[in-house]
Amino acid sequence: MHSVSNKTSNPLPKTGKLVAVKGMNDILPPDSARWEWLEDKVRALMARYAYRNVRTPIVEPTALFVRGLGEVTDIVEKEMYSFEDRLNGEHLTLRPEATAGVVRAASEHSMLYDGGKRLYYMGPMFRHERPQRGRYRQFHQIGAEAMGFHGAEVDAELILLADALWKELGLKDVCLELNSLGQPEERKAHRAALIAYLEGHSELLDEDARRRLHSNPLRILDTKNPAMQSLVQAAPKLLDYLGEESRRHFDTVKAILDANGVAWTVNPRLVRGMDYYNLTVFEFVTEQLGSQGTICGGGRYDYLFEQIGGKPAPAVGWALGVERVLELVKEQEAAPPMLVADAYAIVPDEKSLPAVMAVLQRLRALDVSVQMHSPAVWGEGMGSMKSQFKKADASGCRHALIFGSDELARSAVTIKPLREGGGDQVERALDALPDWAPTLQSPR
Structure with a gap:
């Protein structure tokens, strides 16, 4: 696992003007008013859907993300801010996402003992990335998690919740993409077919794809390498390996969205960046933010509780990038009036x-x-x-x-x-x- 250490050979600067860490930005008035506006909209909407606020620590055990997100993921391999506690040697990480921490909290405090819970959160996340528009080292997410519910109707409810938020914010031209990752046995059969297909075209694989061929081949389908696009387009599709129950689950989600007038398209290459997903996955995307077009994504993760050592429990959720959503608000001129005193x-x-x-x-x-x-x-x-x-x-x-x-x-x-x-x-x-x-x- 690659991580960013807090150890440095350079002494602390004793003179000169100190500035913020690259990729970690101050949010100043009047921009902060837009953040408050968005947060107020979210709180009101979450209340209407009966989701309650949860707040988890910014620092979590490193093992939570290694076990929860998957050791062979970009986040764990390249992007986490991890360090060793100087007092007790504990391996800690600034949270790169919040779902694993919310699951840890729900498991640790036995929150599901009396039934499922609908939760939401807001807060900063940290990934060591190259800063660019809509992509920062400290970024903020708002997320919703429904824990303890098996039904496809809850997957659909969360998608409807996000769709309602775009309407509240006055956003347009936000497109919904759907896929189903099925269940472990179905993914296992697809994995074998996918590896065989990719091995037959090994000369077309880039270095990253070769490294992941046997450890996490599904992530190869999400490659951004233009030279590999025709290869992955023709790869075996996981949807073709779904069993009857998984298909019924996916069909129910789509039927509920249709009944509520929410347009969608199936993207068979949509796999998301974490290993914990199964069945429904989805993203809301826009063409107005360049390469950072995904403003919200999520899906079902029925096995994450077990992966981090808790009792089995089904769950589904999503997270949106606050900076990206506000960038889109600005792009579409849907921003609220500047807040001033009376x-x-x-x-x-x-x-x-x-x-x-x-x-x-x-x-x-x-x-x-x-x-x-x-x-x-x-x-x-x-x-x-x-x-x-x-x-x-x-x-x-x-x-x-x-x-x-x-x-x-x-x-x-x-x-x-x-x-x-x-x-x-x-x-x-x-x-x-x-x-x-x-x-x-x-x-x-």
Whole structure:
């Protein structure tokens, strides 16, 4: 197993400007508002489908991913951030994906003792890859897992859940690809036929395919090498080796999708990047993000609980790449409006601050968002009214709240619209604040 160690021959830098690790990005306003928007959409949708939130550690035992994902996978062989704990020698890994950790948690805490569970998660994952558009070393996933359910209807439910999310986000031209990997015995028969076929064309195999020919030949079907495309297109198809029960499972999934108007195509080369899948696998893809066209993928993994040492339990799930989804939102101009405060508080002098801030707290308690003017330089005072109005206008807020000395003497505030169609400037009594506060709120 290849991994990235925390050991280095270079001393820690003692001078110079420190910056983020390559491929691990800061998420700053206003971009962070899009993340919050997506997360809020996901939480609301998961609640409607009765999925509950689960949160697992970022660091897991390395063996969890070696046994769960498969030792002969790109993730385990090349991409994991693994290290040895200096205190106890334990082999640990920054999670490269979340499904194995959720299964570990469900098994460790006997979550399925009283029946199946529908769960979802959000969080960062880590893979040592070459950073490029939609592919980073720290990236984020949102995922849904249904554990303890055998039925094909749950596979379909999860696909419908993802499809509903694209509609919630206003995304278009996201295509669903399906395949079935069958059961172990069916894959075994297909594997033998696939190896025999590839051995008969060994001169066309690249180095990676030759290495995987006997350890994981199914992954060869997922090759991106243009020179091998005609070879894999003509390879034996796993769908031809499915038994009656596996076919019925796959047909049920497709029938439910048809009944709900979800378009799909069967991609017999779709195998996914982890070894734990069986039966249904699927991906949602787009042509608008170049080579990183898969925005969501998943499938059934009925044997993963056993692989990590737990009691057998069926399960199915998916994960989406947050960065890729938000990139597609941006590409299709489906992004939400920039989040700004409802009002900007203008405060002519420092002695008014206690009274003004008491008013602002009352407004915030009534769900009005308020940004208060504060000087950027210590000791420069609150600044002129002209400079405060310029900053109020640049803030994007719809209203300015003017707390002049005359207004405060009358226990009042002047409300000045900052955007077209905002009406006339008015003075409001602070005693009646609950009555007029809702008029400041921007459309949510």
